[in-house]
Amino acid sequence: MSTFFMFGKYSSESLKGISPKRTDKTLKLFKKLGGEVKSIYALLGKKDLVLIVDLPNIEQVMKASVALYKLTGISFSTVPAVTVEEFDRMMAEQ
Numbered sequence: 001m002s003t004f005f006m007f008g009k010y011s012s013e014s015l016k017g018i019s020p021k022r023t024d025k026t027l028k029l030f031k032k033l034g035g036e037v038k039s040i041y042a043l044l045g046k047k048d049l050v051l052i053v054d055l056p057n058i059e060q061v062m063k064a065s066v067a068l069y070k071l072t073g074i075s076f077s078t079v080p081a082v083t084v085e086e087f088d089r090m091m092a093e094q
Helices: 020-032 058-072 084-092
Strands: 002-009 036-042 049-055 075-081
Touching: 002 058, 020 036, 020 049, 020 058, 049 058, 058 075
Parallel strands: none
Antiparallel strands: 002 049, 002 075, 036 049
């Protein structure tokens, strides 16, 4: 599994659908794709929320991003993430 940060930006339309029910559908979507949502945070600033997720591969991440947009109307930009410990190990192998 790989970790990804998915940064979301609400549209005026997607704001109307905020609910625990939509959050539950989001969690189920990630399970269906073989992944897991580690946490979700609402943000202030350029992005409105961040999902920290584990997914098997980039294909599943792309599917998740498109499926989330279809489900919520929220557009996402996604970046891979590694822990500092993993990063240190990778750099030590250089």
